[in-house]
Amino acid sequence: MSKLWGGRFTKKTDQLVEEYTASIMxxxxxxxxxxQGSLAHVTMLGKQGILPADDVDxxxxxxxxxxxxxRRGEIEFSVSDEDIHMNIEKTLIDEIGPVGGKLHTGRSRNxxxxxxxxxxxxxxxxEFVDLLSKLQTALVEQAKANLDTILPGYTHLQxxxxxxxxxxxxxxxxxxxxDMERLQDSYKRINMLPLGAGALAGTxxxxxxxxxxSQLNFDRVxxxxxxxxxxxxxxxxxxxxxxxxxxxxxxxxxxxxxxxSTEFHFVELDDAFCTGSSIMPQKKNPDVPELVRGKTGRVYxxxxxxxxxxxxxxxxxxxxxxxxxxxxxxxxxxxxxxLQLFAPMIATMKVNKDRMRQAVNQDFSNATDIxxxxxxxxxxFRQAHEVIGKTVLYCIxxxxxxxxxxxxxxxxxxQLFDDRIYEVLQPEQVVNARNVYGGTARSQVADAxxxxxxxxxxxxxxxxxxxxRSSL
Numbered sequence: 001m002s003k004l005w006g007g008r009f010t011k012k013t014d015q016l017v018e019e020y021t022a023s024i025m026x027x028x029x030x031x032x033x034x035x036q037g038s039l040a041h042v043t044m045l046g047k048q049g050i051l052p053a054d055d056v057d058x059x060x061x062x063x064x065x066x067x068x069x070x071r072r073g074e075i076e077f078s079v080s081d082e083d084i085h086m087n088i089e090k091t092l093i094d095e096i097g098p099v100g101g102k103l104h105t106g107r108s109r110n111x112x113x114x115x116x117x118x119x120x121x122x123x124x125x126x127e128f129v130d131l132l133s134k135l136q137t138a139l140v141e142q143a144k145a146n147l148d149t150i151l152p153g154y155t156h157l158q159x160x161x162x163x164x165x166x167x168x169x170x171x172x173x174x175x176x177x178x179d180m181e182r183l184q185d186s187y188k189r190i191n192m193l194p195l196g197a198g199a200l201a202g203t204x205x206x207x208x209x210x211x212x213x214s215q216l217n218f219d220r221v222x223x224x225x226x227x228x229x230x231x232x233x234x235x236x237x238x239x240x241x242x243x244x245x246x247x248x249x250x251x252x253x254x255x256x257x258x259x260x261s262t263e264f265h266f267v268e269l270d271d272a273f274c275t276g277s278s279i280m281p282q283k284k285n286p287d288v289p290e291l292v293r294g295k296t297g298r299v300y301x302x303x304x305x306x307x308x309x310x311x312x313x314x315x316x317x318x319x320x321x322x323x324x325x326x327x328x329x330x331x332x333x334x335x336x337x338x339l340q341l342f343a344p345m346i347a348t349m350k351v352n353k354d355r356m357r358q359a360v361n362q363d364f365s366n367a368t369d370i371x372x373x374x375x376x377x378x379x380x381f382r383q384a385h386e387v388i389g390k391t392v393l394y395c396i397x398x399x400x401x402x403x404x405x406x407x408x409x410x411x412x413x414x415q416l417f418d419d420r421i422y423e424v425l426q427p428e429q430v431v432n433a434r435n436v437y438g439g440t441a442r443s444q445v446a447d448a449x450x451x452x453x454x455x456x457x458x459x460x461x462x463x464x465x466x467x468x469r470s471s472l
Contacts, residue, residue, distance in 0.1 A: 022079040026326050030084050033119035035067045036472050037112060037195060038088070040215035042103055050106060050205050055099050062096035063103075084116075085109050106207045108199035110229040110317040115195040117325070119216065119472075121238055122190045124332050125183050126466045131339035132180045132245070133459045136173050138346040140452050143169040147442055147449075150427045151266060151356035152365050159363045162427045165356060167440040170448050175248045177452075180459060182241045187466065190234045193218040197228035200316035217469050230316045232306065232324050239303040242331045246296040249338055253289030256349075260286050265355045270348035273341065288345055292338045299334055302327030357427070364392050366402060366430045373424050377416040387413050 039060060046056035066088060069075050081087045086109075093100035143166035153163035193216060196202070196209035202225045209221045222228035259266035269286055277283035309323045367388050374384035391413045395401060403425050410417035423429055435441035438448075 023083045023322050023325065024077045024079060024081065024087055026329060027084045027113070027116075028077050028087070029329055030113075030116040030120055030325075031070050031088065032067065033116040034084050034088055034112070035063050035070075036119060037115045037216065038063055038103055040212045041107060041195060043215060044208055044212045045102075045105055045205075047211060048206050048208055050207070051102055055102055058096050058099050059092070059103050062092050062100060065095055066091050083109070083113070085112050106198075106203045106205040107195060108197075108229070110199050111194050111197040111225075114197075114229055114231070115193065115216075117235065117328070118190055118192065118194065118218070121234065121328070122187060123470045124336075125187055125190060125238065126463060126470050128242075128245075128335065128339065129180050129183050129459065130463045130467075131336070131343070132176050132183075133456055133463065134343040135339060135346065136176050136180075136452065136459075137456060138343045139169045139173050139176075140449055140456070142166075142346060142349065142351070143173070143445070143449055146351055146353070147446060149351060149353045149356060150360050150431055152359050152363055153440075159359075159365045161365050161368055162360050162430045163440040164431055164442065164445050165351065165353075166449070167445045170445060170452065172248065172252055173452050176245075177455060179241065179245045179248065182244070184462060186234070186237050186241060188219065189237065191217075191219045191469075192234075193221045194228035194231070197222060197225035200226055200229055216472065226316045230313070230321075232310055232321065235324055235328050236303070236306055236310070239299070239306060239327065239331055242335050243296075243299050243303050245335060246292075246299045246338065249342060250293045250296040252342075253293040256289045257286050257293070264359075266352055266359075268350040268352065269345060270350075272348065273345040288341050292342070295334050295338065299331050302331045360427045361403075362401060364395070364402060366425045366427065367392055369424050369430050369433060370402065370421065372433075373421060374414060374416055379414070379416060 042051065042056055042059045042063070045051040046053055051059075066075070069091070075087075075091055077084070077087045078090075081090050089100065089103065092103065146165040146169070149165040150162050151165050151168065152159040153161050153168070193209065193213040195212055195216075196207050213219075213221050222231070256267065256269065258264055260269055269284075269288075271284070273286075273288045274284050275287045277285065305327050306324055309320050313320055370391070371381065371384040371388045374387060375381050379387070391402070391405075391410070394409070394413070395405065403422065407417065407419060407421070410421060424433075432441045432443075435444060437444065
């Protein structure tokens with residue numbers, strides 16, 4: 001059969017050209033969205049009197065039959081039909097006859113494919129907000145279980161100050177909260193209808209774009225037909241947000257990998273999320289966080305790839321824009337897999353509280369509090385800093401920690417020291433002394449957990465509402 005667009009051509013398309021330019025291998029993922037858009041479009045054509053009611057009913061019935069065949073895996077897509085749009089249209093014509101060719105009245109594949117991707121991506125955004133909230137929930141539950149667990153906080157990967165493990169986990173809750181906000185905000189730019197823009201200039205048929213938007217639950221339509229078919233900002237925005245999410249997951253992955261090592265032994269990941277070695281039977285490898293860390297690069301690459309595709313494109317549609325889909329699909333799959341695994345991995349993670357406490361007791365991360373103690377006695381901070389630096393050096397030379405020193409040893413460095421220094425140096429005191437909003441004091445972390453739980457309730461309501469808006 002000749003191409004649906006082949007009237008102007010005198011030669012068949014070269015086989016290599018067909019294979020090189022076809023997108024059906026990957027854009028078949030848009031099959032359901034393509035049919036959803038077509039159902040709304042043909043309904044509008046009937047409403048506007050552009051197609052007779054009998055034709056509209058026949059086409060809609062045919063589209064639903066094609067949809068069921070696709071869901072049952074009964075349709076074999078063809079490279080010769082190029083893309084998902086042409087494959088579905090040809091299948092429709094085979095199903096109901098030439099009347100199926102009327103479906104394309106008043107539209108182009110340019111506005112059609114853009115509509116498909118808007119429909120596809122708005123569903124994914126709602127799903128990712130839900131997956132992020134599940135990960136936040138797992139982190140919050142671990143934080144609640146570890147409100148009295150103290151570990152060393154680090155800067156430069158050197159022990160800095162004691163903090164609550166719950167406080168550390170809540171830092172990631174905050175990160176993923178920002179990720180959710182970005183996705184939620186992007187929804188309003190995704191939920192725009194390009195259909196009706198035609199190839200680039202609109203159409204001569206008296207279509208009703210706003211009716212189609214209401215049929216597909218879009219909040220608004222594109223104001224400019226050129227912009228409608230050439231805009232891929234909404235995909236760039238998604239890829240950017242996905243890259244930031246993966247950066248956060250990768251940072252957490254790195255910490256889980258370190259913490260589960262023998263050298264740290266702060267946590268143990270559940271066996272279900274680890275693998276072994278083919279040669280070393282003692283090994284328990286944190287493959288899931290390692291692979292998430294590794295896959296972060298491919299998500300970054302998908303963002304850079306699309307930015308590069310778009311950087312020099314004149315308006316409106318160009319074949320280059322076919323390259324917008326594979327990276328988007330790959331990012332969706334990559335991010336989906338990572339988030340689906342991370343929540344249960346965090347939820348089942350065992351925390352070695354004693355090992356964390358041992359680490360805190362065998363370092364100098366409480367040194368800043370001694371300086372603060374001396375400042376409270378009237379010594380300028382810079383002088384106090386020097387005094388404690390010399391005290392720490394003395395401890396290192398003597399093979400001691402600060403709590404091992406006698407009061408006489410402390411007084412070698414300043415007569416301002418008194419017995420209260422031993423209370424000041426206790427890890428619980430060090431932690432709870434930072435009783436400021438956002439600090440690591442137990443009461444502050446408990447308040448942060450309570451606020452996070454309130455936000456999770458709001459997110460659940462948002463997800464429920466927008467999942468309904470995005471479903472047809």
